[in-house]
Amino acid sequence: MSRATRRIVAAHLATLGMSPAEIAGELGVSRDTVRRDLADAPPSATPVELEPAPPVAAGLLLPDGASLRQDLNLLTAAYRAARPEDAARFAIHQAATNVRRAWQARAAARHAAGGDRASGAL
Structure with a gap:
């Protein structure tokens, strides 16, 4: 993953409430790298309003095997x-x-x- 992509992903994960340690574990980099990425991350774009997902029938999430x-x-x-x-x-x-x-x-x-x-x- 490129550095620019990693910064965008780290910023996105941070907006989801993940800590730098969790982001580091997810991306396979050090916490210091995540902190630098978050400090250098591009400003986030205006949030896009998502359309609601169609309803899901209860009980149809199955573990893949x-x-x-x-x-x-x-x-x-x-x-x-x-x-x-x-x-x-x-x-x-x-x-x-x-x-x-x-x-x-x-x-x-x-x-x-x-x-x-x-x-x-x-």
Whole structure:
């Protein structure tokens, strides 16, 4: 990483509330280097107002692992999806649809069995 880039990154991390020691650990340099970089950092630009991120479905942050990555790659290829997220979304939808059908069939069977018992047909 160039010195100029390191100064910009150090300044950004400092605005996020990181201490010079934490920044040094993150960038792999000494605390003195970070202090000098912060002292020589270019003035920060006017803060840009970011658009809010789209909502994220609860519970979909998964730790990345080799097996999960292989499965996502397989689904992405099988569904000809543009991104692994699209393939995962489709696979989740398909699984949920199958579960709904099974539950509906089970509920219909219970209803039919309950109706038969009530009429004395059993």
